Amino acid sequence: MASSATASEEAVKAAKVLMVGAGGIGCELLKTLALSGFRDIHIIDLDTIEVSNLNRQFLFRKCHVGQSKAHVARDAVLKFRPNINITSYHANVKDAQFNVEFFKQFNVVLNGLDNLDARRHVNRLCLAAEVPLVESGTTGFLGQVTVHVKGKTECYECQPKPVPKSYPVCTITSTPSKFVHCIVWAKDLLFAKLFGDKNQDNDLNVHSSESGSSKSNVFERNKDEDLDQYARRIYDHVFGYNIELALENEETWKNRRRPNPVYIRDALPEEDSRQNGSSHDCSNEQEEPSAMVSLGFRNPQEIWNLADNSRVLLKALRLFFEKREKEIGNLIFDKDDQLAVEFVTAAANIRASSFGIPLHSLFEAKGVAGNIVHAVATTNAIIAGLIVIEAIKVLQGDYKKYRMTYCLEHPSRKMLLMPVEPFEPNKSCYVCSETPLLLDVNTKTTKLREVIDKIIKGKLGMNLPLVMIGHTLVFEDGDGLEEDEAANYALNLEKVLAELPAPVINGTKLTVEDFQQELSCSINIKHREEFDEEKEPDGMVLSGWSAPVEKQVTSNGGASSSGAPDTDGNPEDISTKPGMKRKLDEILDSKENFDASSTSSAQVVDDDDDDDMVMLDEDPKLAKKKRLQ
Amino acid sequence: MGGGGGGVPEELLTAQETALYDRQIRVWGVDAQKRLSKAHVLVCGVNGATIELCKNIVLAGVGSLSLMDDHVVTEDDLNANFLIPPDESIYSGRSRAEVCCESLKDFNPMVRVSVEKGDPSLIDEEFLDKFDIIVLSRTSMKTKLFVNDNCRKSSKHIAFYAIECKGSCGEIFVDLQNHSYVQKHAGEPEPKELTYHSLQEAISVPWKNLPRKTAKLYFAMRVLENYELSQGRSACETSLSDLPAVLALRKNMCDEMSLNESQIPTALLERLVAAGKKEHPPVCAILGGILGQEVIKSISGKGDPIKNFFYFDDTDGKGVMEDIPGPSTN
Ligand SMILES: [Zn+2]
Numbered sequence: 001m002a003s004s005a006t007a008s009e010e011a012v013k014a015a016k017v018l019m020v021g022a023g024g025i026g027c028e029l030l031k032t033l034a035l036s037g038f039r040d041i042h043i044i045d046l047d048t049i050e051v052s053n054l055n056r057q058f059l060f061r062k063c064h065v066g067q068s069k070a071h072v073a074r075d076a077v078l079k080f081r082p083n084i085n086i087t088s089y090h091a092n093v094k095d096a097q098f099n100v101e102f103f104k105q106f107n108v109v110l111n112g113l114d115n116l117d118a119r120r121h122v123n124r125l126c127l128a129a130e131v132p133l134v135e136s137g138t139t140g141f142l143g144q145v146t147v148h149v150k151g152k153t154e155c156y157e158c159q160p161k162p163v164p165k166s167y168p169v170c171t172i173t174s175t176p177s178k179f180v181h182c183i184v185w186a187k188d189l190l191f192a193k194l195f196g197d198k199n200q201d202n203d204l205n206v207h208s209s210e211s212g213s214s215k216s217n218v219f220e221r222n223k224d225e226d227l228d229q230y231a232r233r234i235y236d237h238v239f240g241y242n243i244e245l246a247l248e249n250e251e252t253w254k255n256r257r258r259p260n261p262v263y264i265r266d267a268l269p270e271e272d273s274r275q276n277g278s279s280h281d282c283s284n285e286q287e288e289p290s291a292m293v294s295l296g297f298r299n300p301q302e303i304w305n306l307a308d309n310s311r312v313l314l315k316a317l318r319l320f321f322e323k324r325e326k327e328i329g330n331l332i333f334d335k336d337d338q339l340a341v342e343f344v345t346a347a348a349n350i351r352a353s354s355f356g357i358p359l360h361s362l363f364e365a366k367g368v369a370g371n372i373v374h375a376v377a378t379t380n381a382i383i384a385g386l387i388v389i390e391a392i393k394v395l396q397g398d399y400k401k402y403r404m405t406y407c408l409e410h411p412s413r414k415m416l417l418m419p420v421e422p423f424e425p426n427k428s429c430y431v432c433s434e435t436p437l438l439l440d441v442n443t444k445t446t447k448l449r450e451v452i453d454k455i456i457k458g459k460l461g462m463n464l465p466l467v468m469i470g471h472t473l474v475f476e477d478g479d480g481l482e483e484d485e486a487a488n489y490a491l492n493l494e495k496v497l498a499e500l501p502a503p504v505i506n507g508t509k510l511t512v513e514d515f516q517q518e519l520s521c522s523i524n525i526k527h528r529e530e531f532d533e534e535k536e537p538d539g540m541v542l543s544g545w546s547a548p549v550e551k552q553v554t555s556n557g558g559a560s561s562s563g564a565p566d567t568d569g570n571p572e573d574i575s576t577k578p579g580m581k582r583k584l585d586e587i588l589d590s591k592e593n594f595d596a597s598s599t600s601s602a603q604v605v606d607d608d609d610d611d612d613m614v615m616l617d618e619d620p621k622l623a624k625k626k627r628l629q
Numbered sequence: 630m631g632g633g634g635g636g637v638p639e640e641l642l643t644a645q646e647t648a649l650y651d652r653q654i655r656v657w658g659v660d661a662q663k664r665l666s667k668a669h670v671l672v673c674g675v676n677g678a679t680i681e682l683c684k685n686i687v688l689a690g691v692g693s694l695s696l697m698d699d700h701v702v703t704e705d706d707l708n709a710n711f712l713i714p715p716d717e718s719i720y721s722g723r724s725r726a727e728v729c730c731e732s733l734k735d736f737n738p739m740v741r742v743s744v745e746k747g748d749p750s751l752i753d754e755e756f757l758d759k760f761d762i763i764v765l766s767r768t769s770m771k772t773k774l775f776v777n778d779n780c781r782k783s784s785k786h787i788a789f790y791a792i793e794c795k796g797s798c799g800e801i802f803v804d805l806q807n808h809s810y811v812q813k814h815a816g817e818p819e820p821k822e823l824t825y826h827s828l829q830e831a832i833s834v835p836w837k838n839l840p841r842k843t844a845k846l847y848f849a850m851r852v853l854e855n856y857e858l859s860q861g862r863s864a865c866e867t868s869l870s871d872l873p874a875v876l877a878l879r880k881n882m883c884d885e886m887s888l889n890e891s892q893i894p895t896a897l898l899e900r901l902v903a904a905g906k907k908e909h910p911p912v913c914a915i916l917g918g919i920l921g922q923e924v925i926k927s928i929s930g931k932g933d934p935i936k937n938f939f940y941f942d943d944t945d946g947k948g949v950m951e952d953i954p955g956p957s958t959n
Contacts (some may be wrong), residue, residue: 028914031711035708035913036910051648055650058688061735079714080711080715083715140656301659374656375656376922377653377684377921378685378925380918381681382914382919385918386915389912389943403946410933411950414951415949416948417915418947419947
């Protein structure tokens with residue numbers, strides 16, 4: 001016993017570890033690593049510190065807001081452990097400097113990341129560099145830690161991962177039934193239309209464009225148009241006129257509740273008609289313009305009625321034009337932009353009231369619109385402790401003892417922390433095995449650019465891809481290209497597949513590589529002419545890879561749909577593994593308080609030694625999937 | 630999610646609180662946050678596990694936190710406590726509570742953190758009445774029983790917790806007396822009530838009455854407590870040389886209570902006695918995190934609390950709840 005303790009202490013002392021992420025989990029992890037005797041820690045984080053981080057990212061203080069998380073975390077930990085080495089990088093882990101060579105210098109990589117994209121990237125680099133990866137994530141009281149060692153356990157991408165849920169366009173534009181639909185409409189359509197890039201496609205006006213094409217610029221403020229008049233005109237157009245138009249389509253409402261058009265004269269009868277400008281003086285003193293503050297609303301948890309929402313909307317619109325006119329045309333919704341949140345809350349609520357959907361407070365609306373995931377310090381601390389325990393096992397190469405551990409809100413088989421044996425690599429994983437993928441595509445109409453954007457970058461998560469057809473290089477991304485090469489590739493991008501220098505037709509095999517990720521895969525092409533617009537909106541279908549599972553409520557698939565959720569990292573694996581883990585999913589569903597009865601699917605090996613652990617029910621199809629040891 | 634619902638809450642969180650606590654309010658709601666800000670917590674025994682707890686509840690925004698630990702800081706304290714810098718000129722001659730109090734204040738200016746001088750074995754009811762939550766660590770079983778008893782005598786509802794980290798193992802004990810709370814079941818709030826046993830009851834249950842799958846650490850910790858008591862040792866003052874005597878005591882206790890000795894593996898006892906006062910930092914983080922959640926649950930009255938023990942052992946990686954009945958049950 002004593003000797004094994006010393007062995008692990010020696011392994012820890014000698015180890016060089018890379019931490020990716022200095023946020024909620026990262027702060028806890030850096031502290032626990034330092035206390036546990038680690039002496040050489042490198043930490044990468046792109047982010048700077050925000051006020052809403054301070055409730056859990058305990059290495060940061062108010063005076064640090066705006067500074068690099070990685071640097072501040074390093075300095076804070078060096079204060080209580082000055083004799084260790086911490087190297088911090090205020091940088092994106094996807095930067096070229098963090099290549100396979102860079103990863104190879106570490107004994108283990110520990111992830112405390114907040115987005116799928118970066119996780120996939122680190123997974124690939126760890127596979128290429130053959131460095132073990134300990135991956136983690138938390139949401140509220142739930143969390144998980146998993147271990148990924150090339151050839152021994154499944155990689156991070158062996159199983160499908162959730163992606164933000166998208167909604168059918170018509171649900172958002174015409175038939176919302178939930179508050180989130182109204183939020184998506186307010187954020188991705190109305191807000192984007194009024195304040196965002198005018199050249200972006202936008203489905204806001206589907207109905208009115210049918211009737212009169214001349215009025216396509218209805219959202220533009222006319223020359224000399226009084227701001228108040230403009231705000232009211234927009235209001236009446238989107239909440240009144242557009243709804244009336246939609247109502248004309250009887251077919252739509254056969255089995256649905258008909259919405260009520262809302263006009264400003266009804267929402268705000270007389271009281272402040274035309275005189276809305278009188279109160280705006282006080283907003284001059286504010287640093288950040290706020291419709292709420294101008295109107296004297298203090299409580300973000302309060303649910304405003306239709307009239308108040310209408311006031312907030314008009315006020316917010318005015319304030320954008322009065323105080324932030326320069327930004328109009330370039331604005332992208334940001335959950336930390338108070339005025340934008342106010343606008344979106346009010347617009348979503350007005351639309352909700354029109355469709356008979358319950359209204360929500362600004363606080364709640366902000367959570368939905370900003371895709372804010374719940375986060376508390378305690379879960380991060382527990383997860384960080386579990387990461388260090390796994391890291392120490394990894395350093396000792398003790399792979400039979402590796403565990404994935406789930407942190408639960410409600411006990412399962414008496415357990416709040418539930419260890420599970422890791423799974424073997426998925427033999428058909430396109431990332432860690434060499435299985436080819438299959439792409440159904442119309443080779444006569446689809447441009448190379450679309451394949452690269454939608455499939456190679458969008459689905460396969462490559463950063464700087466290279467595309468080869470046989471031995472012909474048709475595209476390469478990245479710096480350091482000769483001018484004529486770059487020009488040539490740019491030309492290829494706009495060509496349809498069948499007309500590339502080496503034509504891509506039915507049966508062609510593409511080789512796609514990312515040098516940075518040292519990932520290479522083959523894609524077999526199958527020519528197909530017909531695609532279902534609703535079900536196959538990309539106009540092509542990739543198979544043979546683990547398609548992400550739609551999970552969270554976020555944004556629609558529109559141009560501005562937000563990427564990374566604001567979180568300390570979702571515990572994706574918890575709910576999305578097929579077959580074998582579907583049972584676990586039932587146990588772990590955070591929405592449900594499960595009790596003892598729902599835990600029967602987890603099987604504890606009932607023997608008398610100390611080492612009993614959870615075995616999960618297996619799907620018979622997957623019974624062959626062997627566990628370690 | 631909490632949310633204001635109808636009507637104006639009698640008291641609003643300030644803009645500062647709303648901004649700082651935004652992410653956690655999304656977990657437990659505004660009402661819970663307000664309750665937290667009115668709760669007073671006393672932590673006796675400052676070490677790696679309790680400092681993790683303190684960090685968590687200060688960040689969460691409890692009303693006040695009082696630290697009681699007059700022991701002067703020594704090098705041993707650096708082991709798992711990240712609030713003590715390894716600089717003798719800073720800590721020498723000062724108590725653990727004093728040194729840690731200052732750093733904890735920094736974590737959240739909205740929480741009052743202070744030092745209570747004194748000895749937990751002398752805590753009386755009147756003193757206890759100032760608090761809503763009492764946490765004991767690294768005190769003798771005698772002191773724990775005494776304080777637990779005083780909590781139960783008090784007319785005020787005081788939640789009692791004991792937490793110990795021994796090497797890579799840990800134990801948490803919870804006594805909420807009669808605890809009413811809201812359980813969300815399928816989205817619907819459902820009022821619940823739990824009745825707890827006192828610490829005295831929870832450690833005096835005849836072992837043969839306990840289910841066979843009871844955590845081995847439950848038994849092991851009782852053996853060690855008895856050993857420390859019989860030798861007049863203070864908490865966790867053991868080393869590997871104590872193992873033979875501890876194994877002898879195990880045999881006596883198992884014989885007396887008809888438990889198979891294999892339920893308390895030698896390897897486990899060996900690890901525990903060898904650890905002595907040492908705490909494994911990742912285990913402190915886990916225990917302090919679990920207890921932090923428990924404290925928040927008991928203050929907010931939301932969510933199922935632990936009843937009445939929690940165990941963690943890093944050799945199997947399981948974090949287990951045990952509901953140990955009182956001696957009269959069964
Ligand atoms: Zn894989």
